[in-house]
Amino acid sequence: MIRCHMSFVKSGKILLGITGGIAAYKTPELIRLIRKSGCDSEIILTQSAKNFVAPMTLETLSGRKVWTDSDFDATIPHIKLTEWAEVFVISPCTANTLAKISHGIADNLLTSAVIAAKCPVLIFPAMNVNMYDNPATQANISALKSRGLKVIEPSSGELACGVYGKGRMPEPKEIIHEIRRALTPQDMAGKKVIVTAGPTHEYIDPVRYISNPSSGKMGTAMARSAWYRGAEVRLIAGPVDVDAYGMTLIRAESAGDMLDAVRENLSWADYVVKAAAVGDYRAKEISPRKLKREGRETLTLELVQNPDISSEAGKLKRPGQILIGFAAETENITENARAKIVRKNLDYILANDVTAENSGFRSDTNTLKLIPRSESEAVQTFSGLKEDISFEIWSRLIAR
Ligand SMILES: Cc1cc2nc3c(=O)[nH]c(=O)nc-3n(C[C@H](O)[C@H](O)[C@H](O)COP(=O)(O)O)c2cc1C
Structure with a gap:
């Protein structure tokens, strides 16, 4: 069992942003593992992500309401959710959302939450290899890294579009490892x-x-x-x-x-x-x-x-x-x-x-x-x- 060890991590409040990439099909398993690990998750879906994964599936697995742009109202969920979160994970992150957040664009609930976030932000880009290799995407990734956001390189393998290359979202259990690392004090960095x-x-x-x-x-x-x-x-x-x-x-x-x-x-x-x-x-x-x-x-x-x-x-x-x-x-x-x-x-x-x-x-x-x-x-x-x-x-x- 993957667990959040309460004595060394914070309490495990994870804000998960899901965007409109094909790898969104892996997110129900990710949410299941987050819950099994004793952590708590709030989920934001982009409008386009709803085409790839049903909010009801995610609500059932997380035990919480899922946030979408129709909730982006006077209750300011983008501020409340980011104040609550100890780590903000965007997985999968599309080329589109990557571009928006690298430029500080905040035109939906997810991108507004990113710009409001004070906690560590982990981004898992997942896309076709040509989209990933495109200089625009690479420049956006460099810009985000230089601002202290953590971008985890996609893995290589067979992509949903049928070609082989770099662009796969890591497996949910690997994302859990990254989350646990982000929640753990880095007192062995450099060792x-x-x-x-x-x-x-x-x-x-x-x-x-x-x-x-x-x-x-x-x-x-x-x-x-x-x-x-x-x-x-x-x-x-x-x-x-x-x-x-x-x-x-x-x-x-x-x-x-x-x-x-x-x-x-x-x-x-x-x-x-x-x-x-x-x-x-x-x-x-x-x-x-x-x-x-x-x-x-x-x-x-x-x-x-x-x-x-x-x-x-x-x-x-x-x-x-x-x-x-x-x-x-x-x-x-x-x-x-x-x-x-x-x-x-x-x-x-x-x-x-x-x-x-x-x-x-x-x-x-x-x-x-x-x-x-x-x-x-x-x-x-x-x-x-x-x-x-x-x-x-x-x-x-x-x-x-
Ligand atoms: C079937 C299909 C699969 C797609 N898969 C991806 C993908 O894996 N990665 C990606 O960056 N964009 C992908 N796109 C394009 C995005 O859905 C599109 O850029 C969308 O505007 C993203 O919106 P969002 O970033 O707000 O979620 C796909 C589009 C379609 C129609």
């Missing part, structure tokens, strides 16, 4: 973060591998929280489904691949969070052919140890970099973790108490102890949804 996440695969033959049940949820939660707070994020992910919208996704299949990726990217980062469940061993030899079961009652594999990525990163660490390792511990958690921190030249260990309930692999919740290198810094326990505790862990790390 560069690497997070490793997920399992690794160590092949024993062309069709089989040794792995573990890591879902990558803890790592992606750490990456996503940093991104919401304004950081630039590189997510080095093992072979598991991850939502890396807005981040640079670097894929690594085996422990060796992950080590290469960490080495290549390490010097770039201010923070390195090593949340991947990297296999400790790999097959000494990978069979070039599928190992047959016929004539084999038992099969013995010889395994060799993989390099320890945390230790390798610790050796290459530059001054000022913060390295955070993960460890699964069952006893003497703090002492064992401190010894590991020193041995591997880390700054913190997040120790997974694998004996705690509702923790660990695949779970949406976790219990972690943040153990600092310095004995003068307190050990702190975080327990709850992985996305919530990630946010709290970053608060602690950046306050350092």
